């Protein structure tokens with residue numbers, strides 16, 4: 001296999017089976033790489049230099065001591081020629097990735113990481129590893145990748161994980177997280193065009209500075225892609241009220257244009273297939289004075305801070321209000337059927353299970369009070385549902401999405 005210098009710069013090689021310094025296989029591999037490049041490549045992972053053996057996976061070579069094929073570097077997936085083995089687990093924990101029958105990934109200009117621990121990417125700080133975390137460079141890269149990804153490999157779009165409990169066993173298949181290539185925001189007149197990775201709060205602020213009222217997005221901590229999918233909203237306004245058009249990439253890798261009618265918005269719901277990835281949206285809001293919009297956003301933030309555990313690790317409202325409507329924040333909003341009231345009346349405010357807790361500040365917020373597992377959060381949520389059902393007759397419906405698999409030992413329980 002020929003090596004090019006570009007390909008070997010900034011390799012990340014987190015796993016290797018043999019790190020014996022004098023391993024003859026290591027030395028042989030190093031010699032081969034050095035010959036091809038004329039110099040040794042730089043290898044870094046988390047700011048730490050690795051032992052020479054970590055060059056083996058980078059070089060797509062095997063070490064005779066370990067026997068297993070090496071794989072996984074961040075940038076080396078750019079070439080299709082390398083043999084790619086099944087994903088291996090993140091060294092920081094989690095179950096070995098099954099790969100859902102995956103034997104390799106198609107080429108990608110962006111980044112692919114095997115076994116990435118999703119707890120690092122969710123608001124609740126829980127979640128086992130994704131078989132692969134894929135961060136495409138742009139829409140073309142994503143579309144090409146999905147076209148070539150075997151159809152039996154499941155794909156899950158991840159925003160910033162502010163509405164998710166990712167279970168402790170993680171997510172099988174490919175988790176797609178949009179990054180830098182998808183966060184541009186441009187305002188023209190009353191319309192705002194933004195990439196799906198842009199944070200709702202950034203979209204609101206950019207719009208407000210240009211005199212466009214999308215202030216309701218200011219206090220929602222998700223990404224625009226997640227907001228489209230979830231029909232996110234508060235203070236009486238929802239994505240459904242402001243979305244003009246969206247662009248998405250289907251699981252088959254087709255780039256499609258979506259109208260609001262295509263999405264069939266409902267309360268915290270759209271009909272977007274779960275593996276279709278929104279890449280961009282165009283929103284429109286009424287014109288207003290930027291200073292007034294700024295003041296309104298500051299007021300909304302202060303109101304949130306006063307009533308919700310905004311500094312705790314949560315995923316927002318845990319359960320839907322039985323009436324199916326979110327709290328509007330209006331003075332005449334009735335509270336009789338609010339989930340938080342039912343939970344408080346059932347005596348579950350402040351309830352705790354391991355590191356999971358029902359917030360003492362707002363009873364509809366499930367928080368990671370420290371070291372919680374996804375299983376603890378989910379079990380506490382289910383305990384709340386049971387108690388509320390027994391005491392009030394209302395069976396609460398989860399608003400937080402629960403995705404992925406339980407950890408292996410939890411499956412056996």
Ligand SMILES: Cc1cc2nc3c(=O)[nH]c(=O)nc-3n(C[C@H](O)[C@H](O)[C@H](O)COP(=O)(O)OP(=O)(O)OC[C@H]3O[C@@H](n4cnc5c(N)ncnc54)[C@H](O)[C@@H]3O)c2cc1C
Pocket residue numbers: 123156157158159160161162163164178196219220221222223224225226227228229230231232233234274276277278279310314315316317401
């Ligand atoms: C403190 C707090 C307050 C909150 N307040 C509100 C609120 O007032 N109103 C409200 O509506 N929500 C609220 N939420 C919930 C959450 O912020 C929203 O649901 C948000 O829209 C989720 O966006 P995300 O990027 O975090 O998506 P994630 O949580 O990562 O994912 C949620 C869903 O969206 C999908 N998704 C994510 N990105 C994309 C994409 N690019 N294309 C297709 N699908 C995608 C995922 O597959 C998943 O199905 C709150 C959460 C927290 C933590």
